[in-house]
Amino acid sequence: MQTIDFKPRFLKPTETSSYLDRRESSLVEATDFVYNRFNSQTLQVQRQKLPIFNNRRDILYLLEKHQVLVLVGETGCGKSTQIPQYLIEAEWPAQIGVCEPRKVAAISLANRVADEMGTFVQGDTVGYAVRFDACTNQPKIKYMTEGILLREIMGDPLLKNYSVIMLDEVHERTLYTDILLGLMKKILKKRRELRLVVASATVDAEELQKFFDSGSDQKKKHNSAILSIRGRQYAVDILYLKEPAPCYVQSTVDTVLKINSSEAPGDILAFLTGQEEVDRAVRILREHASILEQEKKKNKIEILPMYGALPHYEQLKVFRHVSDGYRKVIIATNVAETSVTIPGIVYVIDCGFVKLKWFNNETHTDSLVVMPVSKASANQRAGRAGRVKHGKCYRLYTEDEFAKLADSTPPEMVRSNLTYVVLQLKALGISNILQFDFPSPPPVKNLKSAVEILYALNTIDIKGELINPLGFNMAEFAIDPLYSKILFSSGDFGCSEEILTIISMLQVESVFTKPSTGNMIAKSRIQRRNFEVAEGDLITYLNIYSAFVKSEMDKGFCHKNFINYKAMKRVADVRSNLQKMALNYNIPLISCQGNTEAICKCLVTGLFPNAAYLHYSGVYKTVRGNIELYIHPDSVLYTIEQPQWLLFCEVVQTTKLFMRDLTVINSDWLLELVPHFYHKTTCYNY
Known part of the structure; x- marks a missing residue:
């Protein structure tokens, strides 16, 4: 294996001053900024210890020979941060776009890569674009949410500014994920030089390979390749309840306190279904934390919430190290299930439920339904505990109930209101939605309902075409x-x-x-x-x-x-x-x-x-x-x-x-x- 000589770039005082002026940072942030740059060498050593480092040459070779690379690797193996850097080091032309399902992932990954490359975020090398917060320049590596990439396709249908697009965490199968997979398949046929990396922790790689190879020319029959990356997972002990929990929120609180009083040091990550439950559990646990502070006990805890509606600067607190003598306890929705790796997690508490949207095409309404998680999600949650050392996962349900769970969560495309999806596709010039190549085709009734609503909103005409300018403006x-x-x-x-x-x-x-x-x-x-x-x-x-x-x-x-x-x-x-x-x-x-x-x-x-x-x-x-x-x-x-x-x-x-x-x-x-x-x-x- 070839050894790479990494040369971190240290900032001059004038560059540091310019950075602080642009970001309006405090003195503490300035200190952190300079400190991180002088720790670039340490970060480079950590890069070489990541599991993906052994596959660096394989990734570059497969992207030279194939248009699509389906990459399967556990969250934490380094695929989201290292692949863009490998491409820059290999001097790939144009931009490298990395698409994340959530904005907290896009922001945190951009910060991490900027630290590793010895530069600053939103500069010429690394930047991010999320809803209501986008970089104004064109960095070499651009992290963005799926919605941002979709709107870029509206302005540039062939994505001519990019040489490689990476769709990360595809196994979540959000609405945008399925739309982008279908659109990228069409774009790749027009731009043979463009490359696509489809990365996921748990996904049926062969199904995705068939999706991209179907309809290809005979000469391009094997247009995609699959690469599996061995993870760095430690053993995780799975513990079940003997009897079902009467209230999983209260059981989560009780389990956190039990772990804090009896288990070895290590941070705790607990999964609940929504913001209200997270806030309730956080409020109760903070009352217990204040009691521990007053009694000056050694096993003190710091409680942090984590959910999608939380401002991103609050979400980023979960990645910080806590003071000595404290144990970090994160109460989260399924936003922490994938996309990001929170350092220090040793114990995971799985409530066994998730809140999903289901669309009723008769009433044209979405219903938020709390339902049992799938086996794939339960295993993904448990895997959070095995990143740093031997961990434990406390499942607040019985082992018999786990056996009854569905294998995977239904894609959002087949259970959601498609009004916004149809509007976006119409704005992209796709007139016949029924013929669009979805990885998981949605129910025809849902598509019909979406078209009816858009027509009633005076967004499309009787022929199904967008009305100018209202239809196009609403799509923006x-x-x-x-x-x-x-x-x-x-x-x-x-x-x-x-x-x-x-x-x-x-x-x-x-x-x-x-x-x-x-x-x-x-x-x-x-x-x-x-x-x-x-x-x-x-x-x-x-x-x-x-x-x-x-x-x-x-x-x-x-x-x-x-x-x-x-x-x-x-x-x-x-x-x-x-x-x-x-x-x-x-x-x-x-x-x-x-x-x-x-x-x-x-x-x-x-x-x-x-x-x-x-x-x-x-x-x-x-x-x-x-x-x-x-x-x-x-x-x-x-x-x-x-x-x-x-x-x-x-x-x-x-x-x-x-x-x-x-x-x-x-x-x-x-x-x-x-x-x-x-x-x-x-x-x-x-």
């Missing part, structure tokens, strides 16, 4: 088409400022904190009434944000009113970026000055498929599909007199189908604003 927004339609209509109703706020509030999972004790729960409910209005949740969100801004975004205001400060800061960031995009598309920024009827009417223009009425039986039913729905207990409408007609933003399925984020409307507005979708009939009962 990285939000649900229902929301982008509301935003583009807001200028006509004179309430674009309020609509920007409401849509931004809907981009976070929850803006409220949930106390665990009875007295605090009652107090939080009383404080929330200061913002509640009879028009529903969305106008309540508007009141909350307005009060937050008037308080000058004060953290004490949030604490007093039981509002999630981090979520509100995220809302402010999203709103700022949406406002810039609105100005680019000439949407007039107008305030309705408290005219809630104008806001509610504007909401009808986009959310009209999600209309429900109060049935004489006392339950709500959707206008289309006649599905029984209930008001979610967290809604402001739960404790007041039930309105006759309302709109909902999403449906959550637990014991019942619950509607969330509600707005009270007048049924006449549906006939007035969307007569092409609703019409009035008379029903005779015989």
Whole structure:
């Protein structure tokens, strides 16, 4: 094996100063920056210890001979950070694009590669582009999210600026993953010099190879190759419960405390299903952590949350080392299952459940369903414990239940609302969606439902072609088409400022904190009434944000009113970026000055498929599909007199189908604003 002589680049004082000016970093960040650069030699030694280092020449050879390389290697083997560097060292021309399913992965990997290459992030060598935070230059190695790459294809259909594209963590099979796999297959046929690396921890490599080889010329029959990289996995002991847990959130908390009091040093990673559960567990564990601090015990813990809606600077805290005498405890959703390797994890707690979206094509609604994980996901979670040494995985379910789990999680393409997918493909010039080559073809009913909704939104015409300019403009927004339609209509109703706020509030999972004790729960409910209005949740969100801004975004205001400060800061960031995009598309920024009827009417223009009425039986039913729905207990409408007609933003399925984020409307507005979708009939009962 050839030994590579790595020469780290150390920054001059002027370069360091320039970097600090651009990033507006603090003195601590400046110290870390210089420190990391002078540790480049250490990082280069670590690079050579990675399992993928032994396959360096194999990777470069296969990419010379084949257009597609399907790379199978466990998370932590180095594929996401090393392959781009190998290509740069081999002097591949043009850019190297690395596509990640989550922004935290793109940012953390870019930082890591920049450290290893002795440069700074967002420079000419390494950069990243995520939603609302993109590099303005063209770095040699560019980490990005899947949505960013899709929008780049809209502007440059053949990706002429890139010589290699790497799709990472393909086994997650998100909507964007399947779209990009289909698009890259078409692009590769046009650009023979372009190379594609499909990387994954657990994936059926032969199926992907057949997908890319199918339809190829006889001369290019073997256009793809498979390479498996041996991991560096330590043994992991799997422990099961003898009896099912009555509450997996409380069992997670109990297991963390048990590990902390009885097991050897090592960080803990616990998996839960969503933000609310994570915040609840974090709140309880921090109370225990404060007790350990007061008693000055040795086994102190530092609790950190990890979920997609968390601001990225908060997510990056999980990668930092804790002080001596502390054990790091990370409570996460499945965002920590793949994509990133969190250092120091020795113990994993698997609740056995995951929250997934399932689309009902009859009601045109997505339902968030908490369901058991698959065996592949359970094994992936367990593998988190074997990265640094012998680990343990505590599964909060019985061994018999594990045997009953499905082998793999269904791809998002076959269980999701495809409205945004169809809109994106139409914008890319793909007129016949049914003939598009999906790795996992979606149900035809879901595609039909998506086309119907886009037609009702006046985004496509009767022939299925995008209407210019509205259809193309909506495709540029990285939000649900229902929301982008509301935003583009807001200028006509004179309430674009309020609509920007409401849509931004809907981009976070929850803006409220949930106390665990009875007295605090009652107090939080009383404080929330200061913002509640009879028009529903969305106008309540508007009141909350307005009060937050008037308080000058004060953290004490949030604490007093039981509002999630981090979520509100995220809302402010999203709103700022949406406002810039609105100005680019000439949407007039107008305030309705408290005219809630104008806001509610504007909401009808986009959310009209999600209309429900109060049935004489006392339950709500959707206008289309006649599905029984209930008001979610967290809604402001739960404790007041039930309105006759309302709109909902999403449906959550637990014991019942619950509607969330509600707005009270007048049924006449549906006939007035969307007569092409609703019409009035008379029903005779015989």
